[in-house]
Amino acid sequence: MSAMIEVSGLDKTFGGVHAIEGLSFTVDEGQVYSVIGPNGAGKTTLFNLITGFYTPTRGDIRLNGEDVVGLDPNRLAQRGMCRTFQQMQVCMNMTALENVMLGRHLKLRGNLLSSVLRLPSLRQQERDCRDRARALMEFVGCGDYVDADAASLSYGVLKRLEIARALAAEPRILLLDEPAAGLNGTETAQLDELIRKVAEQGVTVMLVEHDMKLVMGISDRLLVINYGRKLAEGTPDEVRNNPDVIAAYLGN
């Protein structure tokens, strides 16, 4: 198994405040790797650093062995990385299906000229893209909303729509930021199953999540951070029995 993501000595400060401090860890290919920790521990900041929305103050991030510090999110997408957001980022000026089709952006060939002339090859490609997007919406369980405007969808559906969009990009590594937040019990169970299905296809999954039942059930490895620093790392069992983690979660 090779390393998909290697983070070493990662630091991020905002105006002198350490959001992430000296963080190092490795995510192997094909793993479901979860990051947990109390609110404000720096989990989303870590995701923003890995996905190129923030630039690290110090430290090294490698994707498949390549140094990717300073690369824009769209460059990282070209290297097989995609993510969802805690604060959902869905294009409300499009239909649900178009949002998912957008996910296939990098898989589509063609330039401005072929668009202007609406060449047959482009039309065929659009049809395929539409079919795949529709299938993905079925896959994540929102097949009923294919023609709906994104703006008219409920929170739970939008959450899954974001996952479908990310999957449409056929990522090698998928980062999910609190996918279960705001979902009810049934929806969380569906999400659990969905993440397992995605992982089975060989996609590496990084997960930030508060739902411990979900996290403990599907993760291969866990990283626990607190105040931007590593508190523990290991398999769910190891983490569960780690005295530092117990202290942090149960309070002193």
Place this chain on the structure above:
Amino acid sequence: MLKQFLKWRLSGLIVLAFITLSIPFLMDNPFYFDMATQIAIVASTVVGLNLLVGYAGQISLGHAAFFGLGAYFSAIATSRFGWPSVIALFTGAAFVGLLAWIIGRPILRLKGHYLSMATLAVGFIIAIIINNQSGWTGGPDGMSVPPLGIFGWELSTFSVYKIFGFELQGYVAWYLFSIVVLLLAVLVAQNIVDSPVGRALRSIHGSEIAARTVGVDTARYKSLVFVISAVYASVMGSLFAHFTGFITPAIADFDHSILLITMVVLGGMASPMGVILGAVVLKLLPQFLTGFQDYETMIFGLILMLTMIFMPKGLLPTMIRILKSRLGARAGGDA
């Protein structure tokens, strides 16, 4: 069947073609045709601007400058250097496109109001240059432009043409030509919108973060659409110059820029037929208001303000929504 037609992506274009091509059967007054041709040219400009503002969500408060540059490029190249009009038009468009690309790269990094101010500044600078380089442009007095020559043919509003035994007045011919241009402008814009390029542009408006996450090079797409809309403006500027035969720096100034973006917003952003309606309304409104003389400015401002307050989504989208809810209510009542 009607429902299917309305769902088709080119239904608007067909309706537009039907309306515009029936106009010559309904009127015969050179002044009306002059107005209609001007509207068609400006509407085509606005269809291009809509790609930038309505679809990609980037504000330009200086777009008339590109219109003016195209117009003056054609005017100077044809009258001073004897270039054929068509070559002048395309060279001008290429030049304006290049300029837009050079300007666009740095300023499109700016967000929101900073971008508006930067485009406004670019527009002002270009307008001032046109105004002051009177050796080339005639300055505030303007300059005259020869008629449009298309491969040996000369399209002039004063000529009379014979086609298949029919007599066609020059002003009608110009009108028909401008309508062909408008329909082409809409078709090209619609094709761009209904493609992966269009989807990427709309995603920048919807959520730039989402767009970047799935791999859209937002900086590149913003430049691209800025260039496309500038080229639209330049081509239409060239046509406008040949059509009117006389241009002044007013076509490049701030007021004209504001008029163009107002057409987009008033008619309905991201709606090609909407922005054309916007162009029609804002071009005709002053004609209707001239009767009010001194009160013209006041009433124009009032109408603009009230429309935007009560129809923030624009005229056409609001009208369609009302129509739909009426029809929906009726259908519900029947069932």
Place this chain on the structure above:
Amino acid sequence: MFAEFMQYLFTGITIGATYALVALGFTLIYNASSVINFAQGEFVMIGGMGTVAFMHMGIPMFFAIILAVALACLVGVALQRLAIAPAKNADVVTLIIITIGASIFIRGVAQVVWGKDYHVVPPFSGEAPIRIGGAVLNAQSLWVLGIGAVLVVALILFFSRTLMGRAILGTSMNRLAAQLVGIRTQMVLMLAFGLSALLGSVAGVTIAPITFTAYNIGILLALKGFVAATIGGLGSGVGAVVGGLLLGVVESMTAGYISSDYKDAVAFSMILVVLFFMPRGLFGARVVERV
């Protein structure tokens, strides 16, 4: 040489003070409601034209000025209440068009009520110019600078010392939080527009004796105010003042040493240069993109 330079500097600072006041008024509205108010210049116009009109009615200058400023404030409050508040959920560009509509409307009314002629307002005090280092400084310039400085100080005190001022600041930082602690944000917004109109109209009255005033002077002044505010960094009070003075001086120097035809071009080029190197202006807030 030196005298010439001083002359341009004085002219620049005088006109720059006017830009600074317009920019401050604009910043005030921008902070409270994130609206770019294109009608800002109309407040300046109302200040000058209103004073002229009231003086024509035989009202002494001092009271005519107060009436004109009061009128501008009223228009400002009405603008917020009747045009901006009903459209609060509209797109940014829609709001821009609304304020442009308002600007055209106000200009149209002024044209109907006050006519299209250009007017001069008499200077506030004697005509005798003051000589400094070979340059001539108008007494009115001193009025412009003095009143400008007083207004800036008053504004600082208002925002730091009074409850009302803090309410405006609070609302501009976080409208929801302000509502939660019991600030009536609608009142605050109206106040911000009123105050902004006050700044603009005072600038209009004080500069009127130096420049002319007419129903249509507003739009260019509004644009200059925006240029100043943008150079300074949208939302920054210090930025508005520095931006205004800088713009005034650069314009005056360009007109003096290069060509008056291009003085506006240089002003607008300044925006581009500043934004190119500092995308948020000289004093604009650095914000971290929240994802």
